Amino acid sequence: MALIVQKYGGSSVATAEKMKHVARRAAATAQAGNRVVVVVSAPGDMTDDLITRAREVTDQAPAREMDMLLAVGEQVSIALLSMALQALGCAATSLAGWQVRVLTEPVHTKARILDVDRGRMLDELNRGRIPVVAGFQGVTASGEVTTLGRGGSDTTAVALAAALGADFCEIYTDVTGVFTADPRIVPDARKLHRLTYDEMLEMASSGAVVLQTRAAEYAKQYEVPLHVRSTFHEEEGTIIMGARATIPEESMEPTRVVNAVTHDLSVTKLTVVDLPDIPGVAHRLFNQLAEAHVNVDMIVQTASRCRHADISFTTSRSDAHIAIEATQRVARELGAARVDAEEGVAKVSVVGAGMVSNPGVASTMFGALAAEQINIQMISTSEIKISCIVSVDEAQRAVRALHRAYNLQDDA
Amino acid sequence: MALIVQKYGGSSVATAEKMKHVARRAAATAQAGNRVVVVVSAPGDMTDDLITRAREVTDQAPAREMDMLLAVGEQVSIALLSMALQALGCAATSLAGWQVRVLTEPVHTKARILDVDRGRMLDELNRGRIPVVAGFQGVTASGEVTTLGRGGSDTTAVALAAALGADFCEIYTDVTGVFTADPRIVPDARKLHRLTYDEMLEMASSGAVVLQTRAAEYAKQYEVPLHVRSTFHEEEGTIIMGARATIPEESMEPTRVVNAVTHDLSVTKLTVVDLPDIPGVAHRLFNQLAEAHVNVDMIVQTASRCRHADISFTTSRSDAHIAIEATQRVARELGAARVDAEEGVAKVSVVGAGMVSNPGVASTMFGALAAEQINIQMISTSEIKISCIVSVDEAQRAVRALHRAYNLQDDA
Numbered sequence: 001m002a003l004i005v006q007k008y009g010g011s012s013v014a015t016a017e018k019m020k021h022v023a024r025r026a027a028a029t030a031q032a033g034n035r036v037v038v039v040v041s042a043p044g045d046m047t048d049d050l051i052t053r054a055r056e057v058t059d060q061a062p063a064r065e066m067d068m069l070l071a072v073g074e075q076v077s078i079a080l081l082s083m084a085l086q087a088l089g090c091a092a093t094s095l096a097g098w099q100v101r102v103l104t105e106p107v108h109t110k111a112r113i114l115d116v117d118r119g120r121m122l123d124e125l126n127r128g129r130i131p132v133v134a135g136f137q138g139v140t141a142s143g144e145v146t147t148l149g150r151g152g153s154d155t156t157a158v159a160l161a162a163a164l165g166a167d168f169c170e171i172y173t174d175v176t177g178v179f180t181a182d183p184r185i186v187p188d189a190r191k192l193h194r195l196t197y198d199e200m201l202e203m204a205s206s207g208a209v210v211l212q213t214r215a216a217e218y219a220k221q222y223e224v225p226l227h228v229r230s231t232f233h234e235e236e237g238t239i240i241m242g243a244r245a246t247i248p249e250e251s252m253e254p255t256r257v258v259n260a261v262t263h264d265l266s267v268t269k270l271t272v273v274d275l276p277d278i279p280g281v282a283h284r285l286f287n288q289l290a291e292a293h294v295n296v297d298m299i300v301q302t303a304s305r306c307r308h309a310d311i312s313f314t315t316s317r318s319d320a321h322i323a324i325e326a327t328q329r330v331a332r333e334l335g336a337a338r339v340d341a342e343e344g345v346a347k348v349s350v351v352g353a354g355m356v357s358n359p360g361v362a363s364t365m366f367g368a369l370a371a372e373q374i375n376i377q378m379i380s381t382s383e384i385k386i387s388c389i390v391s392v393d394e395a396q397r398a399v400r401a402l403h404r405a406y407n408l409q410d411d412a
Numbered sequence: 413m414a415l416i417v418q419k420y421g422g423s424s425v426a427t428a429e430k431m432k433h434v435a436r437r438a439a440a441t442a443q444a445g446n447r448v449v450v451v452v453s454a455p456g457d458m459t460d461d462l463i464t465r466a467r468e469v470t471d472q473a474p475a476r477e478m479d480m481l482l483a484v485g486e487q488v489s490i491a492l493l494s495m496a497l498q499a500l501g502c503a504a505t506s507l508a509g510w511q512v513r514v515l516t517e518p519v520h521t522k523a524r525i526l527d528v529d530r531g532r533m534l535d536e537l538n539r540g541r542i543p544v545v546a547g548f549q550g551v552t553a554s555g556e557v558t559t560l561g562r563g564g565s566d567t568t569a570v571a572l573a574a575a576l577g578a579d580f581c582e583i584y585t586d587v588t589g590v591f592t593a594d595p596r597i598v599p600d601a602r603k604l605h606r607l608t609y610d611e612m613l614e615m616a617s618s619g620a621v622v623l624q625t626r627a628a629e630y631a632k633q634y635e636v637p638l639h640v641r642s643t644f645h646e647e648e649g650t651i652i653m654g655a656r657a658t659i660p661e662e663s664m665e666p667t668r669v670v671n672a673v674t675h676d677l678s679v680t681k682l683t684v685v686d687l688p689d690i691p692g693v694a695h696r697l698f699n700q701l702a703e704a705h706v707n708v709d710m711i712v713q714t715a716s717r718c719r720h721a722d723i724s725f726t727t728s729r730s731d732a733h734i735a736i737e738a739t740q741r742v743a744r745e746l747g748a749a750r751v752d753a754e755e756g757v758a759k760v761s762v763v764g765a766g767m768v769s770n771p772g773v774a775s776t777m778f779g780a781l782a783a784e785q786i787n788i789q790m791i792s793t794s795e796i797k798i799s800c801i802v803s804v805d806e807a808q809r810a811v812r813a814l815h816r817a818y819n820l821q822d823d824a
Contacts, residue, residue: 016468050488056428057492058499065498068506069491072484076462079481080469086477087470094480098510099555143511 002167003125004029007039007135007157011174012231013077014044022172022231023084026130030090035125037164038092039135039157040081042073063108067137067147071097074134074153082132091129095120097137098145102156104138107293110149111138112214113156116163133160150318151212158215162222169224171211176230177237178203178210180408181261185396188409192238192259199259199353200226200240202385205297206349207264216240257361258352258406263399265346265392267297268320269378270327271312274337281334282311288330289315294323298347298380298387308337312378314389317343345377346395349387350402356383368405374398414579415537416441419451419547419569423586424643425489426456434584434643435496438542442502447537449576450504451547451569452493454485475520479549479559483509486546486565494544503541507532509549510557514568516550519705522561523550524626525568528575545572562730563624570627574634581636583623588642589649590615590622592820593673597808600821604650604671611671611765612638612652614797617709618761619676628652669773670764670818675811677758677804679709680732681790682739683724686749693746694723700742701727706735710759710792710799720749724790726801729755757789758807761799762814768795780817786810 006026013019022040030036050069054061061069078094085092100120104111124131135153138146148155154171161169178200181189195203197220204213210228219226219240229237275281282301289296299313315323324341331339355361365386369376374397378389390398403409418438425431434452442448462481466473473481490506497504512532516523536543547565550558560567566583573581590612593601607615609632616625622640631638631652641649687693694713701708711725727735736753743751767773777798781788786809790801802810815821 016465019469053428053488053492054495057431058495060499061495062498065491065494065506068494068508069488072487075484075487076465076481079477080465082477082480083466083470083473086474087472094477096480096557145508 001033001035003035003037003164005037005039005157005161005164005166005169006172007153007170008041008172008231009153009174010041010044010047012172013040013081018231019043019080020084023081023088023090025172025231027085027088027090030130036130037121037125037160037166038081038130038132039153039160040074040077040132041135041153042070043077043080046073046076064144067108067145070147071134071137071145074136078132078134085130085132091127092132093124093129094132094134095124096134097156098139098143100131100133100160102138102159104140104146104148106140106142106144106146108146110293111140111146113138113148113159113218116159118163121160121164148214149212151209151215154212154215155218158218158222158224158226161224162218166224169219169226171226171228172231173210173228174231175210176233176235177228178208178240178260180259181399181403182263185263185399186261186403189403190408190411193236195238195240195259196353197240197242198384199351202349202351202382203260203262206262206347206351206385206387208260208262256352256406257354257358258350258408260351261348261399261402261406261408262351263346263348263395265395266317267314267345267347267389268317268323269312269314269342269345269389270323271310271340272327272331272336273310273340274308275311275331276335277307277309284334285311285327285330288326289323292322292326294319294326298378298389300378300380314345314347314378344392345389346392347387347389348395348398348402349385350406351385353384355385362386364405365402368401369398372397372401374401413445413447415447415449415576417449417451417569417573417576417578417581418584419565419582420453420584420643421565421586422453422456422459424584425452425493430643431455431492432496435493435500435502437584437643439497439500439502442542448542449533449537449572449578450493450542450544451565451572452486452489452544453547453565454482455489455492458485458488476556479520479557482559483546483549483557486548490544490546497542497544503539504544505536505541506544506546507536508546509568510551510555512543512545512572514550514571516552516558516560518552518554518556518558520558522705523552523558525550525560525571525630528571530575533572533576560626561624563621563627566624566627567630570630570634570636570638573636574630578636581631581638583638583640584643585622585640586643587622588645588647589640590620590652590672592671593811593815594675597675597811598673598815601815602821602823605648607650607652607671608765609652609654610796611763614761614763614794615672615674618674618759618763618797618799620672620674668764668818669766669770670762670820672763673811673814673818673820674761674763675758675807677807678729679726679757679759679801680729680735681724681726681754681757681801682735683722683752684739684743684748685722685752686720687723687743688747689719689721696746697723697739697742700738701735704734704738706731706738710790710801712790712792726757726759726790756804757801758804759799759801760807760810760814761797762818763797765796767797774798776817777814780813781810784809784813786813
């Protein structure tokens with residue numbers, strides 16, 4: 001008897017029919033003898049509808065009230081899914097974030113989970129009931145409603161799985177797994193059968209929307225085995241587990257230098273021009289950005305000339321407004337010449353655990369982009385990822401060129 | 413500086429424009445130097461939309477999950493109204509039922525409020541903020557979401573006003589006050605300027621939908637002055653206060669024998685036929701109904717013949733299903749002949765504090781109905797109310813006839 005956390009995304013519960021399908025799927029897992037906890041997102045377009053309602057009232061909605069508003073989406077889902085489960089004869093109890101006690105830091109619209117109380121969920125499981133938990137939402141120590149940011153339900157699911165010591169966390173979505181590239185851009189992209197946490201983490205943070213970055217982080221930290229799969233097909237999806245060494249040999253993907261190409265089309269690039277080249281400057285800039293809860297991604301500093309240097313960094317479009325404000329403030333304080341902000345850029349990345357021991361990976365990437373006459377604006381590398389910033393209208397062409405350059409269409 | 417609780421109903425916040433209007437009204441009250449607490453219902457048709465969603469999933473939604481589902485309506489309202497207030501420069505904090513801690517008994521879909529914690533509201537008021545509290549919803553001691561039944565936001569408002577010792581509880585609605593009869597049925601119905609708690613209570617319980625019965629009870633119990641008025645007009649509405657003796661002479665309505673005619677078109681009448689006439693029979697029947705949380709209204713027992721009697725009683729259409737089931741079970745146990753249920757009946761009532769000392773009120777009522785050839789199926793009286801059950805298609809004619817018979821169209 002396994003303990004399984006199943007997370008169903010918004011497109012999986014968009015209609016009453018889909019809701020019933022999800023209920024049948026969860027009920028079948030329970031009836032096969034497993035203990036099941038379900039995490040669910042807001043139905044279909046509900047979050048967007050709620051945002052529209054807020055915009056009709058004000059163009060500057062306070063973050064606290066946005067969280068109060070958006071949290072209702074998941075509450076609708078948990079109530080309806082519990083009803084659907086009980087209509088199948090399967091005892092179920094809906095639980096809002098504050099009822100489970102998904103404790104978060106006191107930050108609105110993108111809080112981090114600090115702790116999950118497994119007591120209430122275990123109570124329900126021990127009484128033979130399926131806890132149906134609202135994803136995306138939490139509560140602060142002082143009882144304020146918070147949300148975890150877009151895709152936050154993934155993180156909820158992984159955090160619950162970690163708290164419960166679950167055997168598996170299944171992420172149900174509208175694709176059949178994690179692919180070598182987005183199949184809408186690269187038609188011959190292949191499904192990946194196994195990935196390490198690090199690979200998934202680099203893919204998520206570089207634009208693979210199938211899993212929230214923070215969920216991948218959490219899964220790695222607490223060693224929660226993940227299974228990304230389709231709500232509407234039975235086939236096995238992508239299993240994400242520990243380091244390659246811990247995955248049984250026979251189920252291993254053949255080691256490739258590069259496993260996948262990812263992209264992120266909503267990147268904003270900021271450059272602080274002519275920053276005095278004295279110690280502590282970068283610290284002051286990025287400290288201010290951290291305090292404003294801006295997620296900074298790539299950072300590049302040019303070599304100093306005439307005791308001045310440029311610092312460029314990227315952030316997501318949703319953080320751009322706050323990031324630009326904070327950066328302009330610091331730039332003034334530090335006596336920089338100006339801040340350039342460019343909102344229409346994209347990031348393309350190649351990811352693979354084999355990369356670290358293989359020279360020439362970067363060279364292949366730059367060559368493929370050069371052959372397509374695509375200009376590279378920024379470069380950033382990690383042990384298992386290389387990312388380039390390119391113009392947003394060249395991004396899809398870049399992804400296809402890179403997928404070809406590393407032969408990702410072929411089963412190795 | 414007064415402390416005022418303002419309650420706005422669903423029709424008052426049905427659109428973004430109306431929401432902004434409500435915000436302006438609450439903000440103006442605060443800016444005039446008052447401390448304001450706002451209670452708000454779900455926007456417009458949202459509750460019905462949520463019920464439709466539930467019906468698409470199951471035809472037997474568990475009560476706990478219905479409460480979880482329906483509670484989102486008010487949560488949407490508090491978030492949007494807080495945003496609208498802040499857009500006007502008026503600090504506001506939305507609070508769900510569990511955040512205020514509107515503690516209720518552990519009953520779903522029509523819980524009673526046991527206690528209200530005024531601490532959080534006072535914190536907000538002391539920080540110069542308007543607490544915007546979700547009506548209709550509460551939380552049990554074990555942290556389950558409950559709802560108070562249709563119109564429950566009135567009760568929330570009165571309970572908060574009682575807990576805070578508010579100077580006034582204003583009930584904003586889409587009519588300008590409490591009328592001598594429903595103006596849609598009686599075009600020359602007059603607005604009542606002053607009512608006692610007892611009159612309001614009898615009117616509410618006999619079908620005046622302008623205020624939930626339980627809210628009137630609560631107001632009477634805690635002596636909370638009420639002001640029922642229109643969201644969209646400035647004119648004074650109907651003030652509801654203690655006994656007639658406590659209302660200043662000059663603001664008194666001239667004492668009338670009958671103040672108003674009310675009606676309730678969704679009454680179900682049940683008759684247990686040939687119940688053995690032994691002690692304890694009525695107790696067993698109504699005890700079972702109480703345990704099933706059925707609200708019983710009128711009760712009539714016929715004189716015994718052949719050691720058997722009939723007991724008739726009425727309940728609301730929403731309780732009819734459970735009431736019939738429970739009554740049939742008890743009837744079988746007690747050896748009654750059968751249970752007759754009639755769902756298409758209506759109750760018409762005349763209400764007035766002056767009635768108790770005026771003989772002939774009932775006679776006028778029965779005479780007016782007889783002149784209209786309207787058959788009376790049941791009669792029930794209290795010190796300040798006489799109610800008759802009639803056929804539902806004769807109810808509107810009955811109301812008009814009674815309004816005329818007591819000359820309620822004339823300013824006395």
